[in-house]
Amino acid sequence: MEHVIAVIGIVVGFVVVAGGAVLLNGRRARRSAREGLVRDDTAEYLTMMVGVLYALVLGLALVTVWEAKSDADTNISAEAGALHQTYLLADGLPPAAAQRARAAADTYAAYVRNDEWPLMAQGRPLGTRGWTLLHDVQNAWTSFEPTTNAQQQVDQLAFGQISVAYQARHGREADGRRGMSGVMWFGLLAGGALTLGLMFLFGIERTGTHLxxxxxxxxxxxxxxxxxxxLNSPFGGPLGLSPVPFADVAVGG
Structure with missing residues (x-):
């Protein structure tokens, strides 16, 4: 709720400033009209062209951050899903080996959910602890020697899922470092300021309409x-992704 209030406050602040600028510009325009000054006829065309170009920049920015968030969501689902599969496949192991595999998966999921997620939300590096715990998941399976065909099949399936988890984790770490470049931010902010500023280069006779x-x-x-x-912060903020998939690793196990 506090995020919604903050957004509303920001938007209202800009609207109030724009309204004040329109009123001041209206007074100046009326004074210029009384003095017989003529505006440049190309101002309206220039404003339209700048608006079109800014729409392209804004669209590119939205596509960039949306794709980054979508990729992060895909990697999270793949990683949590692979970990969940290893938890379920542990049913095909002897009790002691199954307990080690499930405990390793639980420990890793809890670490991602409780320790790594706040770091990702802040855009900070994750360190090596998560990789160590994921290695423990793999070691829990490599320490077991299959003795039956069924156990061998389960073992192979589990290693396939662990490989998926490794790849997805690489992707998740990369997603945490992604974001719009400074050049794109400059174009987005400067273009917005220019587009709004150009609205005052040509006049609208009715100040209320212009307002x-x-x-x-x-x-x-x-x-x-x-x-x-x-959207530029996939793991933090009001639209950040949730660590809930890692809370469901043991569901159904």
């Missing part, structure tokens, strides 16, 4: 920039 249009356009741009910022 409504400017405030509406400003609120839309402010909301879109805040949305890009929220």
């Amino acid at each position: 409504v249009l400017a405030m509406g356009f400003t609120s839309l741009i402010a909301f879109m920039v805040v949305l890009v910022y929220a």
